[in-house]
Amino acid sequence: MTRDGFEALAQAYGGDMARWPQDHWDEAALFAAQQPDLAAGVLAAAARLDEALDAWAPLAVSHGLREAVVAAAPAPRVRRGLTAWIWRAGAGAGLAAACAAGLMVGVMLSEAVTPVSADETVSASLANYDDLTGLVNGEGA
Amino acid sequence: MGDPDEALLARVADGDPAAVRALVARKLPRLLSLAVRMLGDAAEAEDVAQETFVRAWKQARAWRPGVAKFDTWMHRVALNLCYDRLRRRREAPTDTPPEVVDDGPAPDRGLQAMETGERVAAAMRALPDRQREAIVLCHYQELSNIEAAALMGVSVEALESLLSRGRRALRAALADMVGD
Numbered sequence: 073m074t075r076d077g078f079e080a081l082a083q084a085y086g087g088d089m090a091r092w093p094q095d096h097w098d099e100a101a102l103f104a105a106q107q108p109d110l111a112a113g114v115l116a117a118a119a120r121l122d123e124a125l126d127a128w129a130p131l132a133v134s135h136g137l138r139e140a141v142v143a144a145a146p147a148p149r150v151r152r153g154l155t156a157w158i159w160r161a162g163a164g165a166g167l168a169a170a171c172a173a174g175l176m177v178g179v180m181l182s183e184a185v186t187p188v189s190a191d192e193t194v195s196a197s198l199a200n201y202d203d204l205t206g207l208v209n210g211e212g213a
Numbered sequence: 214m215g216d217p218d219e220a221l222l223a224r225v226a227d228g229d230p231a232a233v234r235a236l237v238a239r240k241l242p243r244l245l246s247l248a249v250r251m252l253g254d255a256a257e258a259e260d261v262a263q264e265t266f267v268r269a270w271k272q273a274r275a276w277r278p279g280v281a282k283f284d285t286w287m288h289r290v291a292l293n294l295c296y297d298r299l300r301r302r303r304e305a306p307t308d309t310p311p312e313v314v315d316d317g318p319a320p321d322r323g324l325q326a327m328e329t330g331e332r333v334a335a336a337m338r339a340l341p342d343r344q345r346e347a348i349v350l351c352h353y354q355e356l357s358n359i360e361a362a363a364l365m366g367v368s369v370e371a372l373e374s375l376l377s378r379g380r381r382a383l384r385a386a387l388a389d390m391v392g393d
Contacts, residue, residue: 084376086352093358093369120391121384125352127329128337130246137245137259141237141266146273148228 073099075107079114087119218283226274240284241266243354244291250349251295253338261298265291288354288364292346299342329390336386344379347372 078100085092089100104111216222218239224232244265248258268290269283276283337345343365350361351372362372384391 080373080377083380084373085358086380091355117392118380121380121387122352124329124333124387124391125348125383128250128333129330130242130353131249131255131258133242133245134259137263138237138241141241141263142233144263144267145230145233145237145270146225146228148230 073103075103075110078103078107078111082114082118086122087115087117088122089115216278216282216284219278222273222276222283225270226276237266240269240287243284244287247288247291247349247354248295250337250353251292251342251346252298253334257298261291261294264294285356285360285364288350288356292364296342332387332390333383336383339386340379340382344375344382347375348379348383351376 073096081092081096081100089097089104092100104115218236221232221236221239225236241262245258245262248261248265249255252258252261265287269287272286337348340348346365347361350356350364351358354361356364358369358372362369365372365375367375
């Protein structure tokens with residue numbers, strides 16, 4: 073590396089060789105070893121500018137800004153789109169099927185246990201009475 | 214090299230509140246610094262940082278790993294927003310200068326350092342936009358020359374030229390502090 077090359081890198085990237093592009097490190101280190109006084113002077117001058125630049129402290133993040141940014145962040149993921157539709161449709165169909173099945177069972181049970189009307193009961197009793205009367209009177213058997 | 218933000222971003226996409234706060238803690242100071250150094254205006258810089266995150270939140274669920282680093286993408290968004298504002302400033306000249314950045318009380322920092330910082334800020338504001346951008350990206354944001362050149366859409370050689378001219382101008386403006 074030439075003196076001009078070394079100075080150009082310091083001028084562009086500053087006085088800390090660790091911040092120079094990595095592909096120049098070996099050559100720059102060799103130059104600094106060969107010309108230590110020159111290299112030290114170039115680096116020191118660049119480092120003074122770096123130090124001045126670093127005196128411009130960054131702006132602190134205010135609480136209000138931080139909370140506004142956080143508040144705009146994505147909400148916890150919920151089922152969306154097709155997945156949610158399938159889930160809801162499945163749940164709905166299941167609920168509807170359960171209702172239908174319950175209704176059918178209810179109808180069947182009600183038919184099985186509901187007593188026949190009072191009129192039918194009386195008619196049946198009278199018919200049996202007639203049959204018994206016939207037997208007693210020696211009619212048929 | 215993998216993206217160090219990738220895993221955190223996946224949790225953000227799921228709405229993990231802890232991940233959201235971690236990403237904000239990691240990126241917000243960095244983006245605010247970028248914007249304030251590009252614009253020299255605290256209020257505008259806060260707007261840019263906030264808008265950058267609004268776009269980042271929208272992007273989180275659609276982010277495709279491997280295409281670009283998320284930090285680089287955020288820098289690009291923030292820089293574009295800064296340039297929009299700088300362009301509007303040029304198109305609508307005003308007698309009112311931009312608000313001077315107020316770093317707030319800093320008891321641990323000496324008066325002289327504050328004065329130095331203000332002088333550096335003024336010298337940076339006086340630079341052409343592209344020179345300022347190169348110095349902000351390389352010196353303050355500590356991006357590599359390849360990352361900075363890619364963000365600026367220039368070659369590494371062109372970036373180095375911008376850096377050299379910018380630093381030379383700063384050295385001249387701050388000659389009494391940094392020597393010749």
